Amino acid sequence: MPLTPEVLTANREAVAWLVSLDVSFAPDEEPWFTIDGIENPQQMGSDGSGGAFVLLPPQNVLYVSSEGRAGIIADTFEAFVQLIVARPYWLDILKFSGGGDLAEMRRAAEALEATLDDEDEINEAREEILKSLDLDDADDPVGALYEAIAASDAIVRATDGSPFTTLFNRFSIDNNPMLRNAAA
Template identity: 85%
Template sequence: MPLTPEVVTADRAVLARLASLDVSFVPDEEPWFTIDGVENPRQIGSDGNGGAFVLLPSQDVLYVSSEGRAGIVADSFEAFIQLVVTRPYWLDILKFSGGGDLQEMRRAAEALEATLEDEDDINEAREEIRKRLDLGEADDPVAALYEAIAASDAIVRATDGSPFTTLFNRFSIDNNPILRNAAA
C-alpha cells in the first residue's frame, strides 16, 4: 500500500514523532498563497517556521516558506517522509546550499548530521517512524532534494501576486562557524 497522508495521520505515534522533527499535519485554515495552474491546493501540513506542505495533483510535495520561498521538495509523499526522517534538517541543507550546488548541499548535510550525533530523541524518532511506516533507507536524499528543487516548475505567489523565489539559498557552511567546525 502506498504511503499517503491518510496513512500517516491515522497513526498518532508517527504524528507525534514527525512533530518532533518539525512537521505537523495540521494545515493552515486560511490560504496565504496561490499556485499557478492549481485551483484548490491540498495543503497537508506545516512546520514550526510557518511554512506549508502542499500535495500537488502530480503527487509532488511542494514546500512554501513564510519568507517568500517555494519549491517542490519531493516527487511523492513517501519521498517527502523519507526526506524528513533521513534529513530532518533538510531546510538548513537548502539554506547552506551555496545557491543550489549539490556538493555544498552534501557538505551541509554531513555537518548538520554531525551536530545531531548526541540527539537521542531525534534518532529515536527516526527509528520509530521507519519501523511504524515500514520505510526502507533512502538511496540519496540530498540528491533527490536537489533534483526536485532544480526541476521545480511550480509558480507560487503571495496574495499580492508577487512570485516566490527558489528554496536554494546562497550561504555555505563556511558562513557558519558551528557547521564549519563540524565539517572539519
C-alpha cells in the same frame, strides 16, 4: 502500497514522532499563497517556522516558506516522509546550498548531522517512524531533494501576486563558523 497522507495521519504514533521532527499535519485554515495552475491548493501540513506542505498532482510535495521561498521538495509523499526522517534539517541544507550546488548540500548535510542537539531523540524518532510506517531508509535524500527542487516548475505567489523565489539559498557552511568547524 505507497504511503499517502491518509495512511500516515491514521497512524497516530508516526504523526506524533513527526511532530518531534518539526512537521505537523494540521494545515492552516487561511490560504496565504496561490499556485499558478492549481485551484484551491490543499495544504496538508506545516512546520514550526510557518511554512506549508502542499500535495500536488500526481504526488509531488511542495514546500512554501513563510519567507517568500517555494519549491517541490519530493517527487512522492513517501519520499517526502523519508526526507524528513533522514534529514530533519533539510531546510538548513537548502539554506547552506551555495545557490543550489549539490556538493555544498552534501557538505551541509554532514555538518548539520554532526551538530544535532538531541541526537538520541532524533534517532529514536527516525527509527520509530520508519518502523511504524514500514518504510525503508531513503537511498540518497540530499540528491533527491536537489533533483526535486532543481526540476521544480511550480510558481507560487503571495496574495499580492508577487512570485516566491527558489528554496536554494546562497550561503555555504563556510559562512557559519559552527558548521565550518563541524565539517573540518
